[in-house]
Amino acid sequence: MSSRRNKGFTLVELLVVIAIIGILIGMLLPAVQQVREAARRTDSMNRLRQITLATHSYESSHMEFPPSVVTVGGQSKIRGSIFLQILPYIEQQNLLNQTIDTGDYYGVYREKVSFYANPCDVSLGAGGTIEHTPWGEYGLIGYGANYQALGHIRGTTSDVDKMLRGFGNLTDGSSNTVFFAERYMSMRNAAADSNNDNWYYNIWAYGEEYWYEWNPVFGAYPEDTENPEIAHRFQVLPTEGNADATVDPLKAHAPRSSGILTAYGDGSTHMIQAGVADEIWWAALTPAGGEVLDARQ
Template sequence: MNRQTAEAPRRADGAAFTLIELLVVIAIIAVLIALLLPAVQSAREAARRAQCVNNLKQIGLALHNYLSANNTFPPVTVMPQGRTSQPWSGLVRILPYLEQGNLYNTVNWNSQYEFTSSPTLAMTRVGAFICPSEVNDTPRVGTSLIYYPLNYSFNQGTWFIYDPASNTVGDGAFVPNRAYTPAAITDGLSSTLAMSENKAYQANYWDTKNPSTLGVAPPTTPQDLVQYVGGTFDTNGHTEWVEGDVHEVGFTTTFTPNARVYTLVNGLQTDIDLTSLRDGESFTLPTYAAITARSYHPGTVSTLMMDGSVRSVKSTINLLVWRNLGTRAGNEVVSADAY
């Protein structure tokens, strides 16, 4: 056999990769991935934020369609005086205007213990009530019912919510036992908060029974709130969209958006909300609440104004400006440049 033909054909010089060249290529690919990953994550966050804004716009449209049909905005809850109750929330009342008429038709409005009479409704996920960034988009299994959480809550004012003895209410746009017309929002619909984001499964203290008298000024810092800590602690805030309690479907402007309200719980620093008494659970004691607006979108919360517009409010907003936006008739002049 010819020696030349028996030998295997040789590769041309330089056609093969050396180990060093291969490592360089891998390193370049890793650098490109590292550069592209933040851009991909940013694009995903932008898409989630856009969907969140769209959810608020749908809710805003539903509120105004309710207004057109009933000549008022819906009450956040209705609690008969002289008895305790499990009140329906304002979100239940706007279901027909979110193309959820079938759900609305399951409501038993004549039941004394309202939302507990419709277990199927309580466990239903309504897409418009959930932010796509919510990390706990799961039902909560209670002792007798299964509930579904929410990410958009009503503006219930600065701090004081409701007094069952006198039927007086706080300064928000949505308060118990009231259904306001636009004329009652004298600060202007474009300058008054309607709803804001919240996080589901929020840690909170409830039924602290403190403060227990009327006229208590709101705490000025998160540290000032610690004196009212007590009662029951759980991590179930904003997990029941059907229920009208402020710690379920409300927020207050006690503190600025995304403010950290820390206290020690079982030795751990925990960011909390606080409600002195759940709405409808007493004949005599008032309800105060520090329920902070929170968002998964960095450095901001999306807010729905009473005129139906949606705005992004920075976490660094001045506290006085934030509180002024939360009042319905405080006669404050709030410039759009302030937030």
């Protein structure tokens, strides 16, 4: 009488199979994470490109670039950021219409514009709004405009015209001048929002002479310094959300260790390495400094 062998797995065989599967998953996981990060980076660069092209469309219609921030209303300019001025060119005309009654950003700054959220942001992830006690909800953006290249309308309405800029003002060349770069959406340097002085957000529509840390710009302050190239250097993975946070709300922020994503005035997008020299980054910010140094990767 012949015996029949059980065709099922033994316990040892099953454990071996489980171990092999675990090893394979461990090998594949970093690759999957790299693919996802590459997809987020590509998405972010596309958003930067579209924002720059919207700026070009604005320039074609108005014969001037929209300023990075307008802190005084007047003439044809709405008080608020450049991201408010270009709304019609990213298919958000209806949102801009909400500013007609007030002439400033107050009518829309609580609104979320999904396109303005940076998929690579590490401060709020894919979110686009934040609830801030006691002021309510803010609509945020994961990018900032280069103050040096795009200017600032401030003071009185008589200052409006002299601060407007076009391609003719980019004597270093549009392909050598950064227009936009990544910025954290949330820049908290306190564990709670009980102290508003330590609780900053990158509000997409904001435009104020005071609390300028909330304006979605970089390269602006401090204005008078002997070492502007150091003062305006972008930060790499600064921490936020606690009392020991290192994030500086006046700068651009790289949400990865390798570098920061930027869009230049010609619409091209580039990663600028984390280790780029201070003076080269500053040269990329100034539109007419006469120092054409290549910061791109």
